Amino acid sequence: MNNKKGVLAVVSGPSGCGKGTVLSYVLKDENYGYSISATTRDPREGEKDGVHYFFISKEEFLTRVEKGRFLEHAEYCNNYYGTPRDYVEELLEKGKNVILEIETKGALMVKENAPDALLIFIAPPDMETLENRLRGRGTEDEDTVRRRLAKAAEEMTLIPKYDLCIVNGEGQAEKAAADIMSAINAYRNA
Ligand code: 5GP
Secondary structure, three states: OOOOOOOEEEEEOOOOOOHHHHHHHHOOOOOEEEOOOEEOOOOOOOOOEOOOEEEOOHHHHHHHHHOOOEEEEEEEOOEEEEEEHHHHHHHHHOOOEEEEEOOHHHHHHHHHHOOOOEEEEEEOOOHHHHHHHHHHHOOOOHHHHHHHHHHHHHHHOOHHHOOEEEEOOOOOHHHHHHHHHHHHHHHHHO
16 A cells, blocks of 8 residues: 555445445455444444444533544434544545445535545435335334435435445445445546
8 A cells, every 4th residue: 555645435325225235345455444433323233332333322422522523423313423533534644545434414524524535325226125125124113214215315316416326236236346446446546
């Protein structure tokens, strides 16, 4: 890796679009780092503190907001989510490309504060596929599924504000990851 600062790549996509799987391929490459967010939502089964998220109370979250410890933060479906500032800056300085997997409000906030950030949207092939994936996951109750589907439709109207939109078709996660990495490399070397 050269001395150049890494690319800050902000990845959004509705819940159930397969972002996690796509990004797991990207993150196999040692030139990439992942920013673990803090959230006030409860852990899902199998999620670990400090691995998937830092699970913190609302009170602790708001204290960190006041202290300016987040690069961005947003409320999403009644919970707070935020990106720890120091860790991201440290990785970029080391020359790593940093992936932020965050929702649309936060992504647009990052772009305002850091215009060099590359905004990537991962979209499902269609809404029916998204709904099937969300229900198939079986981790959310009916109300939450409905809220997340409505949210997905809203988020997809923001695709034109992103630098790049990648459709994650069935069985195409590895290809979507390769497309994302080519885009980041091209941007880095531009
Ligand atoms: P989930 O609850 O499904 O893990 O995440 C809900 C949404 O919050 C997803 O769109 C995810 O990308 C987003 N998210 C996760 N971490 C952050 C963060 O640090 N900041 C923002 N703005 N959104 C986040």
